Amino acid sequence: MAVIAKQMTSGDESKYKTLVELADAHCHLYAFDGSATADAIAKGVATMISNGVDTKSNLKTLEISDGRHVFPALGIHPDYAENISDDEIEYNIRLIRENKNIVKSIGEIGLDFAHAHGVNSIEKQMALFETFIDLSNELNLPISVHSRNAMPQVLHILNEKGANAVHLHFFEGSADDAIEAARRGYMMSIPPLKSGSRISAIKAVPIGNLMAETDSPTANSTPSDVDKAVNIIADAKGIRYEDAARALTENTKRFFNISTAKFMRNAGP
Numbered sequence: 001m002a003v004i005a006k007q008m009t010s011g012d013e014s015k016y017k018t019l020v021e022l023a024d025a026h027c028h029l030y031a032f033d034g035s036a037t038a039d040a041i042a043k044g045v046a047t048m049i050s051n052g053v054d055t056k057s058n059l060k061t062l063e064i065s066d067g068r069h070v071f072p073a074l075g076i077h078p079d080y081a082e083n084i085s086d087d088e089i090e091y092n093i094r095l096i097r098e099n100k101n102i103v104k105s106i107g108e109i110g111l112d113f114a115h116a117h118g119v120n121s122i123e124k125q126m127a128l129f130e131t132f133i134d135l136s137n138e139l140n141l142p143i144s145v146h147s148r149n150a151m152p153q154v155l156h157i158l159n160e161k162g163a164n165a166v167h168l169h170f171f172e173g174s175a176d177d178a179i180e181a182a183r184r185g186y187m188m189s190i191p192p193l194k195s196g197s198r199i200s201a202i203k204a205v206p207i208g209n210l211m212a213e214t215d216s217p218t219a220n221s222t223p224s225d226v227d228k229a230v231n232i233i234a235d236a237k238g239i240r241y242e243d244a245a246r247a248l249t250e251n252t253k254r255f256f257n258i259s260t261a262k263f264m265r266n267a268g269p
């Protein structure tokens with residue numbers, strides 16, 4: 001049941017507009033006030049996985065998660081790996097452990113070689129990434145992985161560490177990388193930004209391995225823009241928007257273990 005009905009505020013001729021329930025598999029809601037979330041929910045984006053990137057945003061993410069529409073992912077983004085202290089890493093690990101029953105993923109974690117400053121920075125990123133993969137294996141939680149100019153290393157480390165529930169967010173890999181990721185059972189999420197290589201990747205894998213995301217506020221997006229990502233996937237796959245939306249929403253809720261009933265079911269006229 002993915003079709004929801006929303007009461008319109010004006011216009012007698014169509015009292016209800018039928019919307020398809022959407023899910024944003026990766027966003028950063030700590031960067032917005034509550035109105036962005038409310039606006040997204042009104043547009044049918046019933047599920048949002050909100051990722052922290054450092055201590056402050058992890059705490060804020062926990063505060064704004066409601067377990068109904070907004071679900072937390074906690075982690076440390078690779079951009080912060082170089083300068084974070086061991087104490088602060090420990091603090092964040094404790095935060096994830098203490099909230100393991102509500103946290104839906106360990107993220108945002110990963111490797112960013114575009115922003116790395118030399119060997120020391122890369123080594124610290126890798127060590128931190130491995131620490132969080134170990135934690136996810138121990139707590140049996142998925143991971144939401146950032147990769148920038150680092151896809152071969154990311155795929156290598158995930159394999160070495162035996163990571164099992166993997167979400168490659170803002171997928172940057174080639175069609176071959178996508179095929180390998182799908183072979184391992186990983187999920188890949190697609191942002192609302194078109195690129196030729198991403199379209200090849202979408203075409204190369206089953207829709208069951210895909211999710212839609214915004215990474216908002218990246219590129220001035222909000223979670224409401226996730227329909228544009230759904231559109232890109234639907235176009236690449238040559239299927240109807242509604243069918244893509246239904247599959248992608250189900251994939252996201254299944255992967256992040258979300259079962260909350262979000263809306264009153266109403267087929268509408």
Ligand SMILES: [Zn+2]
Nearest residue numbers: 026051108215
């Ligand atoms: Zn992100």
